[in-house]
Amino acid sequence: MTPFERRTRACQDRLADVGAEAVVSFPSRNLLYLAGFDEEPAERHLFLFVPREGTPVFLVPDLYETQVRAESWVANVETWSDDDDPVAAVEEVVTDLELGSGRILVDDTMWARFTQDLRTVLPDAEFGLASEVVAPLRATKDDAELDALRRAGAVADRVVERLRDMGERCLGMTETELAGEIEQLLAEEGGEGVAFGPIVGSGPNGAMPHHTYGDRIIEAGDPVVLDFGTRVDHYPSDQTRTLVFGGDPPTEFERVHELVQEARTAAFETVEPGVTAGDVDRAAREVIEDAGYGDRFIHRTGHGVGLDVHEDPYIVAGSDRKLEVGNVFSIEPGIYLPDEFGVRIEDLVVVTDDGAELLNDTDRGWNC
Numbered sequence: 001m002t003p004f005e006r007r008t009r010a011c012q013d014r015l016a017d018v019g020a021e022a023v024v025s026f027p028s029r030n031l032l033y034l035a036g037f038d039e040e041p042a043e044r045h046l047f048l049f050v051p052r053e054g055t056p057v058f059l060v061p062d063l064y065e066t067q068v069r070a071e072s073w074v075a076n077v078e079t080w081s082d083d084d085d086p087v088a089a090v091e092e093v094v095t096d097l098e099l100g101s102g103r104i105l106v107d108d109t110m111w112a113r114f115t116q117d118l119r120t121v122l123p124d125a126e127f128g129l130a131s132e133v134v135a136p137l138r139a140t141k142d143d144a145e146l147d148a149l150r151r152a153g154a155v156a157d158r159v160v161e162r163l164r165d166m167g168e169r170c171l172g173m174t175e176t177e178l179a180g181e182i183e184q185l186l187a188e189e190g191g192e193g194v195a196f197g198p199i200v201g202s203g204p205n206g207a208m209p210h211h212t213y214g215d216r217i218i219e220a221g222d223p224v225v226l227d228f229g230t231r232v233d234h235y236p237s238d239q240t241r242t243l244v245f246g247g248d249p250p251t252e253f254e255r256v257h258e259l260v261q262e263a264r265t266a267a268f269e270t271v272e273p274g275v276t277a278g279d280v281d282r283a284a285r286e287v288i289e290d291a292g293y294g295d296r297f298i299h300r301t302g303h304g305v306g307l308d309v310h311e312d313p314y315i316v317a318g319s320d321r322k323l324e325v326g327n328v329f330s331i332e333p334g335i336y337l338p339d340e341f342g343v344r345i346e347d348l349v350v351v352t353d354d355g356a357e358l359l360n361d362t363d364r365g366w367n368c
Helices: 003-018 029-035 062-071 086-096 112-121 131-139 143-170 175-188 203-207 253-270 277-290
Strands: 022-025 047-051 057-061 077-080 103-106 126-129 199-202 223-228 239-244 302-304 311-315 328-331 334-337 341-344 347-352 355-358
Touching: 003 022, 003 029, 003 047, 003 131, 022 029, 029 047, 029 131, 047 086, 057 062, 057 086, 062 077, 077 086, 086 112, 103 112, 112 126, 126 131, 131 311, 143 175, 143 223, 143 239, 143 328, 143 347, 175 199, 175 223, 199 203, 203 223, 203 334, 203 341, 223 341, 239 253, 239 341, 253 277, 253 328, 253 334, 253 341, 253 347, 277 311, 277 328, 311 328
Parallel strands: 022 103, 057 077, 103 126
Antiparallel strands: 022 047, 047 057, 199 223, 223 239, 302 311, 302 328, 328 347, 334 341, 347 355
């Protein structure tokens, strides 16, 4: 049984647990996770029906049939052509699967037009979101997923080291130019594109946690928040370091950077099975609050990472979600001083039987 088939069977088990009839997926991360087929959403109806019992069914435009059969474990592939009515094709599959008045869970990102067509052919059904059953499965990574995440983390590690080696050569670059350099380095080190748009926040721009990059020139003494990642076999890395490429940073910077490192370490050392996500957030937040910067730590401590860069579990204050072996998430405390600078340090971790494993592990200091 392939990993994709095992995941689909687990999805069917969860459908039974929650009393739903089926999951209907369209081109999305869920479709990739369950079927091993990767495609971007488009205007044609392309669905995977996963019933609570029995055999999953693909319904695809006929020009996709050969591709789907080659790339997915699902053997039951129904097709429709451009001169057919796709809604009639959907209705035929729904009838064959004997779906009716129960709960139907559709992809959270499914386009409205496709959801409306499903509602048309299933007028008596109650609709919900596929994340109800798929998100808990995706939150626990299997061996193949962890291998890809480790390799993606290693690519990001190598790029961080190359950026450190560049040192003062980064001075005089714009943030945009350095972001382009990062993208090139990720490719050179074996990455498959970028997992998200790189963040290069220099000086006061670093005080905006989701600033991307712009025309500001990186100057001597500027703290530069560098947040980036790539993908390997569809799985991302996500790492942040705050570096000073040359010159002397602001007086307060070294103390702030030290505090963020301490907060990251405190959170990491808290991670083990059974600990709550809120416990991990609190461990990081207490370090920063005790030092008087609590109001400058303005986001959650972390987020799950998998096929999506942001997914379950979320490491957020007050969460009572208990961590499980195989959960992968970021630990990324930060302190942001408006109009001055920001500091964030981020690592990815996986929960193990007796604690946690780092999925990236480069120097967290600020010197180049």
